[in-house]
Amino acid sequence: MENWRNNKIAFFILSMPPTAWLMIFFTLPLAIMWVYSFADRGPQGQIELAINFDNYIRAVEWIHLGIIWKSIWTAAIATAITFAIGFPLAMGIAFAPPQWKNALLLMVILPFWTNLLIRTYAWIAVLRTRGFLNFGLEWVHDKINAFFALFGLTDLLGQFEALDLLYSHNAVVIGLVYVYLPFLVLPIYATLEKLDKSYLEASLDLGAGHWRTLFSITFPLALPGILSGCLLAFILSMGTFLTPDLLGGTDSEMIGNLIARQFTSSRDWPFGSALSFLLLYFTFIVLWVRATMADRNRGPV
Amino acid sequence: MPDTDKTIISVQDVTKRFGSTVTAVDNVNLEIKEGEFFALLGPSGCGKTTLLRMIAGFETLTEGAILIDGDDVSSVEPTHRPVNMVFQSYAVFPHMTVEENVGYGLRVVGTPKAEIDSRVKEAIDLVRLSGLEQRKPNKLSGGQQQRVALARALVKKPKVLLLDEPLSALDAKLREAMQLELVRLQENVGITFIIVTHDQKEALSMANRIAVMGDGKILQIASPKTLYEYPSSSFVADFIGQVNLFDVTEQGIAHGELTLTVDELGAVVLPGVDTSRTYHKLALRPEKIGVARDKPSEIGLVAIPAKLVEDSYIGDQSHLYFETAGGKALSASVQNRDRDDHHLNKRGEKMWLYWHPAHFQPLSD
Numbered sequence: 001m002e003n004w005r006n007n008k009i010a011f012f013i014l015s016m017p018p019t020a021w022l023m024i025f026f027t028l029p030l031a032i033m034w035v036y037s038f039a040d041r042g043p044q045g046q047i048e049l050a051i052n053f054d055n056y057i058r059a060v061e062w063i064h065l066g067i068i069w070k071s072i073w074t075a076a077i078a079t080a081i082t083f084a085i086g087f088p089l090a091m092g093i094a095f096a097p098p099q100w101k102n103a104l105l106l107m108v109i110l111p112f113w114t115n116l117l118i119r120t121y122a123w124i125a126v127l128r129t130r131g132f133l134n135f136g137l138e139w140v141h142d143k144i145n146a147f148f149a150l151f152g153l154t155d156l157l158g159q160f161e162a163l164d165l166l167y168s169h170n171a172v173v174i175g176l177v178y179v180y181l182p183f184l185v186l187p188i189y190a191t192l193e194k195l196d197k198s199y200l201e202a203s204l205d206l207g208a209g210h211w212r213t214l215f216s217i218t219f220p221l222a223l224p225g226i227l228s229g230c231l232l233a234f235i236l237s238m239g240t241f242l243t244p245d246l247l248g249g250t251d252s253e254m255i256g257n258l259i260a261r262q263f264t265s266s267r268d269w270p271f272g273s274a275l276s277f278l279l280l281y282f283t284f285i286v287l288w289v290r291a292t293m294a295d296r297n298r299g300p301v
Numbered sequence: 302m303p304d305t306d307k308t309i310i311s312v313q314d315v316t317k318r319f320g321s322t323v324t325a326v327d328n329v330n331l332e333i334k335e336g337e338f339f340a341l342l343g344p345s346g347c348g349k350t351t352l353l354r355m356i357a358g359f360e361t362l363t364e365g366a367i368l369i370d371g372d373d374v375s376s377v378e379p380t381h382r383p384v385n386m387v388f389q390s391y392a393v394f395p396h397m398t399v400e401e402n403v404g405y406g407l408r409v410v411g412t413p414k415a416e417i418d419s420r421v422k423e424a425i426d427l428v429r430l431s432g433l434e435q436r437k438p439n440k441l442s443g444g445q446q447q448r449v450a451l452a453r454a455l456v457k458k459p460k461v462l463l464l465d466e467p468l469s470a471l472d473a474k475l476r477e478a479m480q481l482e483l484v485r486l487q488e489n490v491g492i493t494f495i496i497v498t499h500d501q502k503e504a505l506s507m508a509n510r511i512a513v514m515g516d517g518k519i520l521q522i523a524s525p526k527t528l529y530e531y532p533s534s535s536f537v538a539d540f541i542g543q544v545n546l547f548d549v550t551e552q553g554i555a556h557g558e559l560t561l562t563v564d565e566l567g568a569v570v571l572p573g574v575d576t577s578r579t580y581h582k583l584a585l586r587p588e589k590i591g592v593a594r595d596k597p598s599e600i601g602l603v604a605i606p607a608k609l610v611e612d613s614y615i616g617d618q619s620h621l622y623f624e625t626a627g628g629k630a631l632s633a634s635v636q637n638r639d640r641d642d643h644h645l646n647k648r649g650e651k652m653w654l655y656w657h658p659a660h661f662q663p664l665s666d
Binding site for chain 1: 359380386390392450453
């Protein structure tokens with residue numbers, strides 16, 4: 001068989017542009033950042049090259065550890081909620097009649113066609129005190145009151161009090177779940193789609209109910225996709241800065257915001273670089289754990 | 302062989318339509334007796350798998366009813382039907398060991414641990430997988446996975462075991478061995494087996510009775526021997542093995558016996574055949590035809606000269622393709638009893654084909 005390896009020159013020429021692109025716009029900036037992370041911040045915010053670990057030591061001070069911990073916690077909660085919504089959604093699409101599948105998938109991917117910033121702003125319109133959610137709740141509230149008023153129970157539920165959702169930790173979690181849902185749904189959908197349906201039929205045939213089949217067969221067999229989807233949602237949530245910036249309150253700062261601030265208002269690129277690399281290392285560790293688990297699952301028995 | 306005359310599965314006027322245009326199963330009636338090894342045989346797309354899946358409960362019926370041991374199961378979920386299935390892909394759970402796979406159907410219904418252990422061991426012994434209890438399916442051969450699927454279904458002690466093309470993924474040698482093994486297994490456990498297959502040899506060698514399906518309809522239900530020797534239609538005759546078909550041009554009765562006229566052969570007398578029906582074709586199996594250099598002298602044989610146009614040597618047999626003077630193609634198969642039997646291999650040679658008219662099967666379609 002003809003193999004690209006047989007034509008080394010063609011392979012070399014074809015691989016040059018992408019390699020160069022990655023080197024110049026990805027590897028090189030990353031290397032610069034890595035060097036900066038050991039540098040000092042000058043009095044005017046300039047970068048004074050040095051080799052010390054001050055920035056890393058600063059990163060694990062309590063105040064920053066608190067933010068890092070909060071980021072992990074927020075990402076974990078957001079991932080858990082995303083999974084609770086996303087897994088049934090993925091299953092619904094995977095087991096939908098074939099003529100529906102593409103339309104349903106399109107609905108999952110559709111939000112990507114609009115800018116993230118605009119979509120996040122849209123959530124402000126939904127969540128704010130005079131927002132769509134509160135309008136909706138108020139309408140339901142008034143209807144219930146009006147209904148009971150017919151029986152003489154005037155003002156049963158009292159005055160409607162708008163929920164203070166925006167600029168809070170909850171708003172951040174809602175925003176994260178919304179933004180990263182497709183990233184979790186698609187890998188799980190892909191795994192379920194490939195899953196031989198006769199496994200599920202065999203389970204039913206052998207006397208297992210639908211729930212038992214879900215937990216004993218579907219779940220374990222879809223585990224690789226579940227892990228991929230959850231990790232993707234978790235890692236992306238972990239590094240986010242736009243969502244907490246727009247929807248979060250003063251106590252909602254995540255590590256992404258902290259990093260962003262170092263490159264903007266704080267003008268402390270070395271510290272920002274150090275924090276970025278800590279986030280990167282953390283991501284690597286999570287991925288490594290995932291890879292090890294996958295190896296063990298696949299390994300000899 | 303069936304021990305009793307008790308009907309275990311009764312398929313009554315069952316029709317399955319997909320959408321408004323596709324009729325997969327068309328008004329099928331079927332009675333399967335307890336302890337039978339029953340085969341549903343037909344070309345792909347004839348509705349046999351759909352029928353099996355309706356018995357298992359994976360497809361709903363559009364019309365009709367299915368009774369298992371006297372109970373109408375039409376609205377019973379597969380989970381609660383007293384039948385179990387061996388899937389074409391085996392569907393052996395990849396994340397469970399052999400033992401866990403076999404025990405799954407008992408665990409999910411809360412069978413006591415001790416009973417599970419003994420029944421699982423018994424089932425694993427039955428399919429000769431002892432020693433492999435702790436293996437994962439990816440460390441098993443196709444044949445072994447098949448045995449796991451069998452054990453997993455049999456351990457439930459179903460009233461009927463359904464097998465969906467169970468041997469199609471195995472290579473030829475293993476397939477033959479598994480055919481014998483399935484028959485042995487069925488005789489051992491005494492459970493009714495219903496096997497779906499498109500392989501006529503498989504059905505003939507294993508089943509007590511066979512239902513031949515075509516286009517969603519059942520065309521004939523009979524024992525393997527009856528099906529092969531006395532097919533009821535040219536579709537069945539052609540699907541089960543090779544067949545030579547002759548067009549009947551005239552039908553008459555002479556001395557109280559059916560006489561059919563066939564081009565090139567003239568009038569053929571068929572003693573003992575129902576004279577009240579109209580026949581359009583005569584079927585003749587290739588192996589019933591004798592081949593000789595000279596015209597056979599025996600009285601009562603049908604004999605016709607023909608030219609050898611093609612021969613195909615397949616080891617134990619040779620398939621010989623002839624053409625008569627009138628252009629009629631005939632095939633004969635002969636056993637290669639001598640190692641150096643070259644006399645049949647000259648193409649273009651004129652030879653005599655002969656057979657006893659009792660081997661003719663008259664067909665009405």
